[in-house]
Amino acid sequence: MNKKTDMPVMLSKPIEAPYTPSALSYWHILPIIAAMMIIPSLAFSAAGDEQLSPLAVLKNWIPLLLEGFVFNLVISVCAMAVGTAAGTALGLGQISPNSLMRSGSWFVTQFFRNAPWLVLLFFAMFLLPFEFSIAGLTIPMPDWFKAIIGLSLPVMANVSEIVRGAIRSLPSGQWEAAESLAYTRRQTLWLVILPQCVKRMLPPWMNLYAILTMATVLASIVGVSEVMTLTGRALSAEGGRPDLLAPFYGFVLLLFFAYCYPIARYTLRLEKKFAVIN
């Protein structure tokens, strides 16, 4: 029925679907990783040595490597928790009515947001004491604890910006309505503003968490026994066989992929969902 119109805009035209990156499935990545592991192994076994095959060696080490990976996850969860708590406080500082508080929070945020994560990690490792005393009690501060502090600093700064951005993105009418109902500033924040911000903050916050998880391997450089450190130790225990490098590091990559990719997919889904609602 549209054929007769002389206005091209009236012609029905299929609406193009918006571009969405095609989702990788596990069966996409498995062959890639498998090929990375198997090809060098085949090359070496073709050399006819009487060593255990690389995959058999890997199998022996998997329990230890998994233990190391769980430690990475523990570090990531703790650093995220500490960083989120500190970052929320800092973000609220950035919108404080007190200008000194505001500029101070802004400076701290910018400073840690524009610092390399590895430098912050070294900073925490070598500047924090290895033990501290509270009321005559001496508590040791282990390396992994310092790593959590070091990694939580950039998380804090990024969360601060996420909180500030979410609060600023709410229409000012929400503040005005709460103020005219005689809410205090604290009530306005906790009852009206922040509950609405949680939804907006969730996708970038999850993104940050995935980035943090991948950054936990930096702790290997400062000697924390996480998955990269353990992989290195396992490889040298096996006498530094070059054919083991690809399967071992391939396995570590696979672990991180299996953990971070679902987070990324879920983040994307949340973003789309909230975009529709808003």
Add this chain to the structure above:
Amino acid sequence: MSWTPADPMVSINNVHKSFGELKVLNGVSLDVMKGDVICIIGPSGSGKSTLIRCVNALNDIQQGSILVEGQEVNDAKLDKLELRKKVGMVFQQYNLFPHKTALQNVMMAPIRVLKQDKASAEAKARALLKKVRLEGKEDAYPGELSGGQQQRVAIARSLAMQPDVMLFDEVTAALDPETVGEVLQTIKDLAEEGMTCILVTHEMGFAREVADHIYFTDRGVIVEHGPPDTFFQNAQDPRTQEFLSQIL
């Protein structure tokens, strides 16, 4: 010194207000008695919204005095929370809290600010929603309501604080034409019950019907004012005449 109900409920005296270089109010004075309904009309940018936002201290003023039940608003030591308990406000964009249901929107402030107990606050909130003819919509979220319904929830939310004065800032300007009537009817009911109301509006027919007094503002001053019949039939100032000829 102490205020009695025979004194003006709201007394605005020679108020000046500017945003940076821009002068918005240039010496505005008006009195509102208890139970009065006054309408402020005028072209956009004439300062009428700013004027009523000064009454509950959403905007501060640089010079002059605003007394609400004898309490000076232009005072650095003003207890804004006490002032705002007495003055209700309804906005053009409703500004309901989208994460709360209609009922929660209405009962939240009485519980949190006035420290009423939950059961009686809820009973009052239900009665108020019924009063603004939204029975059955208690559990709806603002996003599920039409503009007119949201605005009536906003009115109920404001009334729940039992204010002595209500400010209405162009509350029908963002509404679909078919829902304007229901909101105006709600305000009319309030006015008839004796609520003191200050309205900024573009609804001339409505202003004429409910107002006790009309103020016409232009460029930050009150150009002309009077009872509705005199004002609409017998405007003296050329600016008022021009404005009315464009609108009516």
